[in-house]
Amino acid sequence: MSNAADPACLCGKCTSCVIFNRSVCHVASPEAMAQLNRISHIRKFARGTVIQGQGEASDIVGNIIEGVVKLSSASANGDDHIVGLLFPSDFFGRLFAEESRFAYEAVTDVTLCAMNKSGFERFLIDHPEVEHEMLKAKLDELDAVREWAAITNGHTTMQRVATLLFVFSLRSRNQRREPGDQSSNPVVHVPLSRRDIADYLGTTPETLSRNIQTLARAKVIRIINAKHFELLNASELVRHSGESREDLERIAAR
Template structure:
């Protein structure tokens, strides 16, 4: 998860999501099982997960789990991006996290959801009943260990991001955010034909610029100026409003004020994007 409103009015309820039975997606053919919590599962555990899980598809803007509701759903993000939001006592909704493919969503061993989970893009989720998953963990301590490691990694990344966000310039925060997206968001690129012709990672902005600016502690105008600076310096190249080609990875790292190792740690990406040239 990358740690980061909008009102719930007019959004579709969870039951309106497209549902697919579990038989349509075999765990041994899953595109993310080597990176998700399932990577440590035995063959027996994978078979059981296949029986417990099913695919659900949510359109952009649909609420998956609402804050304060019963937390009866957990699972993995297969494709797309999920955003976590928190509603304050004053009614202001803030983005507190983004979940990418292979990230775990939901909260085991908790009755109520502390955050809302919303589809930032069209998403496909591998879903399980929370109670069934908790019983499964009791029978498979190796999987419980994977959940613990995933939680600790997420906590480390959140702490690193918080420390960086409190001490860096706006440009450094923008560059860091773009580096994270370059490692984790190329799968949501809008035009497959254009994407095929590229040799560099693509940065896809999964939320609006106003939300990004609020998360980075700046204004939309300042955010736009910093993006234009990166464009003028040929660090990134605009493809459309929400997509940029990363043409100079080393330059982006230099603008972030961080080491590559720290940036990779904050992104929690298990490995670089396949098929791209790493220029750092």
């Protein structure tokens, strides 16, 4: 830490960061990266932890190193809706606002590259090239959120379920298999509970369960356990989603 002032020395954590080249950090100059090294620190949150409550003053931002975070909004009548999911390399927190409009909750155990919000805001002002990258990331995110909204809005529950499963299958393509998995089919890992999936898709756990079972009976998927599915027939799953394969690829890529 004491040698962070030397731009040439990058002995900090950023150089070995697993999400480095997918996060906004990758455009930072050596000098900027040294500064990021100084103001950031790794924090871990256990599954279920509310990292930031809805409407609370937001003081921590950063990048997700590992795990999944859900962004949810509880309305007056009590039911809450998941308006977004954050994965490794996604930016966490709400910059340039007093408080966060949404709650951030760790869906799995989460590792965060955390920074003080105002500290990072000052860093961005001093480093327009990083802020530029942040803008591009947020523009992409905006498209993705709108696209997802279009899907949840106008499709049947089955189409939404199929879409989610296929998108998650693309996302977990390169992940290691479940231990003991003998088959050559892809395994889809959905780290959310049925309730969370239902909240994300705008339905109920019951209806969701029925649709999953229907897909299983149709031999499109095989239910390994509550959070793992074997993908038996990808093209059938795409057909059930009502989307073109290209659109699904794009959604998964984000």
